[in-house]
Amino acid sequence: MKDQVHIRNAEAAQLARTLARQTGKTMSEVVLEALRQYRPRRRQLVPQKRVELWRRLLREDREGDSVRPETPVESLYDRATGLPA
Numbered sequence: 001m002k003d004q005v006h007i008r009n010a011e012a013a014q015l016a017r018t019l020a021r022q023t024g025k026t027m028s029e030v031v032l033e034a035l036r037q038y039r040p041r042r043r044q045l046v047p048q049k050r051v052e053l054w055r056r057l058l059r060e061d062r063e064g065d066s067v068r069p070e071t072p073v074e075s076l077y078d079r080a081t082g083l084p085a
Helices: 010-023 027-037 048-063
Strands: none
Touching: 010 027
């Protein structure tokens, strides 16, 4: 028996001990069952309709005349003092 797992987290060890005591199983059985039940969450794919909406909005933004002219940063400061206007 060369492979062993040591629980170094106090909360995890306490939970495993408590669950083992409550179920009448060994800590190894509790941990094994928990590992077998564990399933990592899959990344949710973005629904195709949402992607199509984003693409349409970006296309309309590029094609549209709704772009406002940029304000030069210099106009935000007082020329004499260099402080914000």
